[in-house]
Amino acid sequence: MIYTVTFNPALDYVVFLDNLKLGDVNRSTRESIFYGGKGINVSTILNTLGLETTALGFVAGFTGKAIEDGLAAQGIHTDFIHLPEGNSRINVKVKHGDETEINGQGPVITEEAINELFAKLDTLTKEDILVLAGSIPNTLPEDIYEKILASLESKGIRIVVDATKDLLLNVLKYHPFLIKPNNHELGEMFGTVCKTDEDIVHYAKKLQEKGAVNVLISMAGDGAILITEDGQNIKMGTPKGKVVNSVGAGDSMVAGFITGYIRGGNYEEALKSGTAAGSATAFSEGLASLEMYEKMLKQITE
Numbered sequence: 260m261i262y263t264v265t266f267n268p269a270l271d272y273v274v275f276l277d278n279l280k281l282g283d284v285n286r287s288t289r290e291s292i293f294y295g296g297k298g299i300n301v302s303t304i305l306n307t308l309g310l311e312t313t314a315l316g317f318v319a320g321f322t323g324k325a326i327e328d329g330l331a332a333q334g335i336h337t338d339f340i341h342l343p344e345g346n347s348r349i350n351v352k353v354k355h356g357d358e359t360e361i362n363g364q365g366p367v368i369t370e371e372a373i374n375e376l377f378a379k380l381d382t383l384t385k386e387d388i389l390v391l392a393g394s395i396p397n398t399l400p401e402d403i404y405e406k407i408l409a410s411l412e413s414k415g416i417r418i419v420v421d422a423t424k425d426l427l428l429n430v431l432k433y434h435p436f437l438i439k440p441n442n443h444e445l446g447e448m449f450g451t452v453c454k455t456d457e458d459i460v461h462y463a464k465k466l467q468e469k470g471a472v473n474v475l476i477s478m479a480g481d482g483a484i485l486i487t488e489d490g491q492n493i494k495m496g497t498p499k500g501k502v503v504n505s506v507g508a509g510d511s512m513v514a515g516f517i518t519g520y521i522r523g524g525n526y527e528e529a530l531k532s533g534t535a536a537g538s539a540t541a542f543s544e545g546l547a548s549l550e551m552y553e554k555m556l557k558q559i560t561e
């Protein structure tokens with residue numbers, strides 16, 4: 260089973276505007292709602308691509324119920340922990356030629372709820388894959404991902420971490436199977452800006468030296484660079500298409516990568532599949548459909 264953990268699920272409210280005027284009343288031309296949060300997006304794409312997945316994490320209130328019910332209706336297994344107070348957040352994504360996002364803080368996660376999560380994770384075995392993805396509410400300690408990896412250290416579970424800054428840096432010593440910062444996040448972690456492919460390879464290798472098994476650096480429309488466990492360095496551009504909404508492209512890339520790795524058994528296939536899923540999402544209003552993924556994969560492999 261592929262488990263994902265989303266500490267801070269969200270309803271993604273995507274609003275399309277011709278232009279945005281700050282300090283004024285703006286009217287949208289159309290809007291959509293998606294079930295979001297990074298781990299949930301990974302589960303959604305895995306499910307679309309035909310892999311079994313269970314979404315774990317914390318939900319609260321009526322928005323939490325909407326997320327849980329909506330995922331179940333799509334056939335995605337969920338095993339969320341219900342928080343006693345508050346509501347899961349609504350993240351606002353404004354598309355006005357550019358993409359402006361306002362991501363909420365989210366409900367308070369209690370100590371009991373955290374203990375419940377640890378109990379669920381304790382049942383995982385080495386046959387499972389675990390994806391930890393997204394931010395954590397700032398009421399939680401920064402070392403929570405680290406504690407999860409420490410508690411699972413002896414089990415041989417392949418763990419994917421898609422997070423930024425200290426949340427990511429602190430887990431590297433536990434040898435996560437895959438990490439996927441984007442090029443901006445990579446630079447931020449080293450207090451620099453990665454301007455060239457050489458910069459990206461240089462700093463990605465530093466993350467590998469700190470313990471990550473495979474390091475995938477996504478670069479939006481410029482594609483991605485993968486540094487594999489055996490020292491290969493593979494760059495892949497993107498297929499052609501028109502960007503509609505790139506929210507969730509990174510999460511889709513993680514899900515596609517896992518799918519390609521499981522089905523193809525090697526990192527080249529994983530990167531192709533990850534790229535196809537990432538771009539398929541960028542070229543769609545919501546997350547990628549199977550048709551769009553297959554179309555992208557065909558462009559990449561031909």
Ligand SMILES: Nc1ncnc2c1ncn2[C@@H]1O[C@H](COP(=O)(O)OP(=O)(O)O)[C@@H](O)[C@H]1O
Binds near residue numbers: 441477481509537
């Ligand atoms: N504008 C785009 N055009 C084509 N593909 C894209 C675009 N944006 C994202 N993608 C695809 O999705 C992947 C992940 O996107 P990226 O924006 O780097 O991730 P994140 O959402 O984590 O910042 C990219 O490597 C690429 O394959």
Ligand SMILES: O=P(O)(O)OC[C@H]1O[C@](O)(COP(=O)(O)O)[C@@H](O)[C@@H]1O
Binds near residue numbers: 269392393395509510
């Ligand atoms: O947990 P965070 O970092 O606040 O991000 C949550 C947001 O990230 C998303 O998962 C999208 O992530 P990406 O665009 O980085 O792939 C949205 O669905 C969600 O609103």
